[in-house]
Amino acid sequence: KPKARKADINSINVYDMNEITASANARENKEEVLILSPIARFYPEYWKNLLKLSYPRNLITLGFILPSTRDGTKIHRDLRAAVQSVQKGPISERFADVKIMIQDTGLSSGQSEKQRHEREVQKERRSKLASARNALLFSALGPKTSWVLWLDSDIIETPPTLIEDMTQFNKDVLVANCFQRKGEKLVPYDYNSWIDSNVAKELASKMSKDDILLEGYIELPTYRTLMAHLHDENGDQKTLMRLDGVGTTALMVKAEVHRDGAVFPTFPFYNLIESEGFAKMATRLNYEVFGLPNYLVFHYNE
Amino acid sequence: KPKARKADINSINVYDMNEITASANARENKEEVLILSPIARFYPEYWKNLLKLSYPRNLITLGFILPSTRDGTKIHRDLRAAVQSVQKGPISERFADVKIMIQDTGLSSGQSEKQRHEREVQKERRSKLASARNALLFSALGPKTSWVLWLDSDIIETPPTLIEDMTQFNKDVLVANCFQRKGEKLVPYDYNSWIDSNVAKELASKMSKDDILLEGYIELPTYRTLMAHLHDENGDQKTLMRLDGVGTTALMVKAEVHRDGAVFPTFPFYNLIESEGFAKMATRLNYEVFGLPNYLVFHYNE
Ligand SMILES: Nc1nc2c(ncn2[C@@H]2O[C@H](COP(=O)(O)OP(=O)(O)O)[C@@H](O)[C@H]2O)c(=O)[nH]1
Ligand SMILES: Nc1nc2c(ncn2[C@@H]2O[C@H](COP(=O)(O)OP(=O)(O)O)[C@@H](O)[C@H]2O)c(=O)[nH]1
Ligand SMILES: [Mn+2]
Ligand SMILES: [Mn+2]
Numbered sequence: 324k325p326k327a328r329k330a331d332i333n334s335i336n337v338y339d340m341n342e343i344t345a346s347a348n349a350r351e352n353k354e355e356v357l358i359l360s361p362i363a364r365f366y367p368e369y370w371k372n373l374l375k376l377s378y379p380r381n382l383i384t385l386g387f388i389l390p391s392t393r394d395g396t397k398i399h400r401d402l403r404a405a406v407q408s409v410q411k412g413p414i415s416e417r418f419a420d421v422k423i424m425i426q427d428t429g430l431s432s433g434q435s436e437k438q439r440h441e442r443e444v445q446k447e448r449r450s451k452l453a454s455a456r457n458a459l460l461f462s463a464l465g466p467k468t469s470w471v472l473w474l475d476s477d478i479i480e481t482p483p484t485l486i487e488d489m490t491q492f493n494k495d496v497l498v499a500n501c502f503q504r505k506g507e508k509l510v511p512y513d514y515n516s517w518i519d520s521n522v523a524k525e526l527a528s529k530m531s532k533d534d535i536l537l538e539g540y541i542e543l544p545t546y547r548t549l550m551a552h553l554h555d556e557n558g559d560q561k562t563l564m565r566l567d568g569v570g571t572t573a574l575m576v577k578a579e580v581h582r583d584g585a586v587f588p589t590f591p592f593y594n595l596i597e598s599e600g601f602a603k604m605a606t607r608l609n610y611e612v613f614g615l616p617n618y619l620v621f622h623y624n625e
Numbered sequence: 626k627p628k629a630r631k632a633d634i635n636s637i638n639v640y641d642m643n644e645i646t647a648s649a650n651a652r653e654n655k656e657e658v659l660i661l662s663p664i665a666r667f668y669p670e671y672w673k674n675l676l677k678l679s680y681p682r683n684l685i686t687l688g689f690i691l692p693s694t695r696d697g698t699k700i701h702r703d704l705r706a707a708v709q710s711v712q713k714g715p716i717s718e719r720f721a722d723v724k725i726m727i728q729d730t731g732l733s734s735g736q737s738e739k740q741r742h743e744r745e746v747q748k749e750r751r752s753k754l755a756s757a758r759n760a761l762l763f764s765a766l767g768p769k770t771s772w773v774l775w776l777d778s779d780i781i782e783t784p785p786t787l788i789e790d791m792t793q794f795n796k797d798v799l800v801a802n803c804f805q806r807k808g809e810k811l812v813p814y815d816y817n818s819w820i821d822s823n824v825a826k827e828l829a830s831k832m833s834k835d836d837i838l839l840e841g842y843i844e845l846p847t848y849r850t851l852m853a854h855l856h857d858e859n860g861d862q863k864t865l866m867r868l869d870g871v872g873t874t875a876l877m878v879k880a881e882v883h884r885d886g887a888v889f890p891t892f893p894f895y896n897l898i899e900s901e902g903f904a905k906m907a908t909r910l911n912y913e914v915f916g917l918p919n920y921l922v923f924h925y926n927e
Contacts, residue, residue: 334712334719335705340728340760341693391643403637410636417636424768426642457886458642466726466764584759584888590909607892 338466345469345577349490350378354469355419356486357578359386360476361455363394365401366623368479374409378486384420386463387476388455391427399425422463426455436625446535446596453587453597456571460581471581473574473598480504480621481573488618489575492563495610496580496602499620500554501572511551512622514539515570515598516614518548527594536594538568553616566614567606568599573620580610640768647771647879651792652680656771657721658788659880661688662778663757665696667703668925670781676711680788686722688765689778690757693729701727724765728757738927748837748898755889755899758873762883773883775876775900782806782923783875790920791877794865797912798882798904801922802856803874813853814924816841817872817900818916820850829896838896840870855918868916869908870901875922882912 344352356378360369376383387402389395402423410417439448456473464471470490474481478501482488489497501513517538523545527536538545550564576585585608588600595603602612646654658680662671678685689704691697704725712719741750758775766773772792776783780803784790791799803815819840825847829838840847852866878887887910890902897905904914 334721335708335723335725337701337705337725338727338764339693340726340764391641399639403639406637419636421637422768423637423639424642425640454885458884461763461766461884462640462642462768464763466724582760582763583756584891586886586888589886 347493356470357384357468358472360474362389362476365398370405375483377483380418383418386422388424388459391425449597450589453589456587468578471576473571475572477623479623494613495577496605496612497575498569498614499573499618503622503624513570513572516550517568519567520546522546535591550614550616558617560618562617563613566612569602571598649793649795658772659686659770660774662776663690664778667700672707677785679785682720685720688724690726690761693727751899752891755891758889770880773878775873777874779925781925796915797879798907798914799877800871800916801875801920805924805926815872815874818852819870821869822848824848837893852916852918860919862920864919865915868914871904873900
C-alpha cells in the first residue's frame with residue numbers, strides 16, 4: 324500500500340470523490356461497504372450470520388456503537404472477543420477495518436420487546452437511537468465508502484448474499500422486509516417501512532410540529548400501506564416497491580445520500596423521527612426510497 | 626504510538642466517545658480541532674493567516690473540499706504545494722493530518738462577488754455549497770474530534786489566537802463577525818448571522834415550504850437584527866449575542882453538535898438553507914447558537 328505509506332510520511336491524503344462509484348456491480352467494481360450496527364445486546368447469532376456474508380471482507384468495514392453502561396461493558400467484551408478471533412486470523416479472512424464506539428446515550432438497554440414498544444417511550448427512545456446512529460455514521464463513514472448497510476444487532480438471519488442482492492438494484496435507499504420466525508410461522512416484525520396515506524397526512528397536518536406520528540399502534544390507525552403486510556411467500560424476491568418510511572433492520576444506503584446530508588432526525592422532522600425521518604430527508608434531497616417486500620431478514624425472537 | 630500500531634495489526638479501533646471533551650480549556654485538555662474549508666479559490670493570504678494560528682498544530686487537522694473543474698486543478702496544485710511545504714518540514718510544525726477531497730459540485734467557481742450574490746443564483750449556489758460542506762464533514766470528522774472550525778477560504782485575516790479565543794466561551798455554536806477592509810474603513814461583509822424578527826417569521830409563514838428567505842436583499846427586507854450592524858469598535862471583544870442564523874466565514878462548532886445530526890440543509894428547512902439552516906437545525910437539537918459582534922475576521926476584498 325504505497326498510498327498509505329505516503330500519507331504516514333507527509334500526513335496528506337487526497338481523495339477524488341468522483342472515483343467512488345455505487346453501482347449495480349458492487350463486487351466487480353470493488354465498492355467498499357460500511358456495515359453499521361448500534362448494539363444494545365450482543366447476539367452470537369447476529370455475528371455468525373455476519374460471518375456468513377459472501378461479499379469480500381477486504382471491502383467491508385464494520386462500525387459499532389454501544390452504550391457506556393454496565394450492559395455496554397459486557398457487550399464490549401463479547402463483541403471484542405468475536406471481532407478479534409477474526410481479525411487475528413488469516414489476513415485473507417479479515418475485515419478491512421473494525422471501529423467500535425462507546426457512547427453515553429442515556430438509553431436503558433434492559434428493556435423487553437414489549438417495554439420498548441410502549442408508545443410513550445418510543446419518542447424519546449428513538450430520538451436517542453437516532454443520535455447514536457448519527458454519531459456512528461459521522462465517525463465511521465470514510466471518504467472511500469460506497470455503500471452503508473444498516474444492520475440491527477438483533478438481525479440473526481439473512482441470505483449470505485445480502486450485500487450482493489441489495490446493491491444489484493442500484494437504489495439510493497433500499498430496505499429488506501423484516502420478519503420473526505415463530506415456530507413454523509413467519510410473523511411481520513418491522514412496521515417502519517411504509518407508503519404514506521391521506522389519513523396519515525391529515526393526522527400529521529393537525530399535529531404540533533413537535534409531535535410524531537408513529538406506526539404500528541392500534542390506538543392511532545394511520546392507514547399507511549405497510550410493507551410487512553405485502554409479503555408474498557411465493558412472490559418474486561426481486562419485487563420492488565417505492566416507500567415513504569423505512570426501518571433500519573437491514574437498510575442499504577448509497578454513501579452519497581448520507582454525505583449529502585441525510586441523517587437520522589432526533590427531533591420531529593415532518594412529524595417523523597429516526598429511520599422514518601431519514602427516509603423523508605432522503606426524499607427531500609431528491610433520492611428515491613424502495614423496499615423489497617419478498618426479500619426477508621429475520622429478527623431475534625425474545 | 627502503540628495504539629496506531631495495534632490498529633494496524635488487528636484492524637480494531639475502539640473509541641470511548643465519553644472521553645472527548647469540548648471545553649473552555651481546549652488547549653490544556655489537548656482537544657482536537659478540525660478546520661474545514663470548502664475552497665473555490667486559493668488565496669495565499671488565507672494560508673499565511675492559517676499558519677499564524679497559535680493553537681498547537683499537532684492538535685489540528687485540516688480538511689478541504691475543492692471542485693473537480695479546471696479551476697479545481699489549479700487550486701489543488703497551489704494548495705498541495707502550500708500543504709507540503711509544511712508537512713515535509715520539521716515534525717513539530719506539522720499539522721496532525723490534512724485531508725483534501727475533490728468533488729463534482731457542479732458549481733461554477735469563476736463567479737465574481739457581485740454575480741455570486743444575485744438573489745436568483747443564491748438558492749442553487751448555497752444548496753450546492755451545503756452539499757459540499759456535508760460531504761467534507763462526513764469524510765473528515767473523526768471519532769476524536771472535539772471542535773470543528775468552519776473557515777471560509779477567503780478569510781485572509783484573523784487574530785492568531787482565533788481557536789483559543791473562540792473555544793474559551795465553551796459554546797455549542799459560535800460565529801465571529803466578518804468584515805472587509807476597504808482602505809481605512811471596516812465594512813460589514815457577512816449578513817448570515819442574525820436574530821430572527823416577526824416580519825421574517827410572517828414572510829416565511831406565507832412562503833411555500835420549498836422557498837427560502839434570504840438575508841441581505843433590499844427588495845425583501847426581513848428586519849432581522851444583523852450581527853454585522855452591531856459591531857462596536859470600542860466595545861468588549863468578548864460580548865456575546867444569541868443568534869438564530871449564522872454564516873460560516875469563521876464558525877466554531879462543538880463536534881458533538883454535528884455528530885448529533887446538525888448538518889447543512891441543501892433543501893429549504895424552515896425556509897432556510899446552508900449555514901442559516903444549520904443554525905436552525907442546531908437549535909432544534911437544543912443546542913445554543915451565539916455570535917461575537919466585536920470579534921472580527923476579515924474577508925478578501927475583490
Ligand atoms: N448503542 C445503542 N444501541 C441501541 C440502544 N438501544 C437499542 N440499540 C440498538 O438499536 C437497534 C434497534 O433497537 P431495537 O431495540 O432492536 O429496536 P426494535 O427492534 O425496533 O424494538 C438494535 O441494533 C439495538 O441493539 C442503545 O441504548 N444504545
Ligand atoms: N468546493 C467548493 N467550494 C466553494 C465553491 N463555491 C464557493 N466555495 C467556497 O465556499 C466558501 C463560501 O463561498 P463564497 O463564494 O466565498 O461565498 P460568499 O463570500 O458568501 O459569497 C468559500 O470558502 C469558497 O471558497 C465550489 O463550487 N466548490
Ligand atoms: Mn430490534
Ligand atoms: Mn466568501
